[in-house]
Amino acid sequence: MRDLSHIRTVIVKVGSSSLTNDQGIIDEEKMLKIVSQLAYIKRKGMDVILVSSGAQAAGMGVLGIKKKPAAMAKKQALAAVGQAKLMEHYEDLFRIFHLRCAQILVNHGDFDDRKRLTNLENAVDALLKYGVIPIINENDTLAVEEIKVGDNDTLASLMVPVVNGDILILMSDIDGLYDDNPHENPEAKRIPYVGDVSEVEGYAKESSSQVGTGGMITKISAAKVVNAYGCDMAIIHAGQENSLRRFMDGEELGTLFDGHRERDLSARKHWIMYRSNPKGKIIVDAGAFRAIQNRHTSLLPKGIIGVEGDFMISSVVDIANNKGELCGRGIANYSSDEIKLIKGLRTDEIESVLHYKDYDEVVHANNMVVIS
DSSP states (O other), X not given: OOOOTTOOEXXXXXXXXXXXXXXXXXXXXXXXXHHHHHHHHHHTTOEEEEEEOOHHHHHHHHHTOSSOOSSHHHHHHHHHHHHHHHHHHHXXXXXXXXXXXXXXXXXXXXXXXXXXXXXXXXXXXXXXXXXXEEEEEEOTTTOOTTTOOOSHHHHHHHHHHHHTOSEEEEEESSSSEESSOTTTOTTOOEXXXXXXXXXXXXXXXXXXXXXXXXXXXXXXXXXXXXHHTTOEEEEEETTSTTHHHHHHTTOOOSEEEOOTTOOSSOHHHHIIIIISXXXXXXXXXXXXXXXXXXXXXXXXXXXXXXXXXXXXXXXXXXXXXXXXXXXXXXXXXXXXXXXXXXXXXXXXXXXXHHSOOSOSOSBOGGGEEEOO
16 A cells, blocks of 8 residues: 555646547546546545646547548637536536635746736636546647746646645556556556656657547656656556556556655746746856856856856856757856857946946856756
8 A cells, every 4th residue: 555644735637538438528437537536635634736638539529520620720710619518517516515616827927927827826726626527638729839837737737836746646548657558568567666766767658649639758758747746656557447546546547757745846946947937048168068067156257168048137047068968957146148249258347337246156056957
C-alpha cells in the first residue's frame, strides 16, 4: 500500500478520451463515475481541483457532428457551444452528491503575467474556502498559438503552484508509464514508481488517442514541472473500476512520480522556468556561459555579445551562447534596447551610457534558473 497521508490538496486531470464514447461524444455514465470518485475524495476532507477536457466533444454532441473538424475556427465554435454544455453536465452530476462546482477558463497568459497569476490564485483559493470544486479548462474559444497552453496535461501541471497542490493525478486511457509501447509489445512492463523523471524520459511515446491532444510525452513533461515543485504526480486508467478512489486509498495502481516533497526550485524560479514564456534571448560569450552553468553567477554586461527580440525591463529571457545552447533563463534588469547599448561594457560604464544604473547585473543569479 502507498502512503498518501500527506496529501491535502488534489488536482485531478481528466482527458477527453475518459469522458467520451467511441464516437467522441460526451458519455454521462463515464462522467458520473468520475464525479462520484471526486466526491469521495472531497468527503475525506481534501481540497479537490478538476482540470477537465471535453468542451469540443460536448459541442459535437449538441450540434450533432460526428467528426471533429480540422479548421481552427470550427474547433473554437465547438468549444464555445460545448463548454456551457460540459458545465451543465458537471453541475447536474455534482448536485447528486450535494456539491457545487465553478468554471475557470484560462490561457497561458494567465500564468505568464504575475498580476493575472495572482488574481487566478486568489480566485481559486476563495472557491476552495467556499467548499466549491473549481473546474479548469483552457479557453479554447479564444485560444491562438501565441497564448495556448496546448494540452491539459500541461495545464494541470501549471495549476500545481497556483493551489500549492500535493498531488496531480492524470486520469487517462492507459494505466501508467510502460518501458515500451504496450499496444505493440506484449512484454512491456508497467513502471509503478518513478523517483527521478529524467531516468524515464526515453519511455515517452506519442498519443494514440483520437480525441485527446496529449500523449505520454506531455505526461512526462508535466511530471518534470510538478516534481520540481515538490509535488507528486500519478498516471492512472480512468476506465478501471473506481481507479481514482482505489488509488487515493493507497492501492498501487498506475505510476507514481515521487516529488519527494522537497522543491528543487523556489516558487519564483519555478515561475521563471515553467510558467512564463521567454520574451527574448541574450547571447553570451563562452566565459559567461561557463560561469553561469558551473558557478551560477549573475550575468554582467561584460559577458554579453548580442540580444534577440524586443523586451522590456523585468521580462523573462533565455540566456544562450552563439550556437543557440541555453545555459539559463531569468528576469532581465534592463530592456533589450538598453542591453544592446551596454553589452560588452564593465559595470562601472553602464551609467555613462544609459545615464542611470539601477543594477550592476543584467540578470541577477537570484532571478535566474540554470539550465544544464
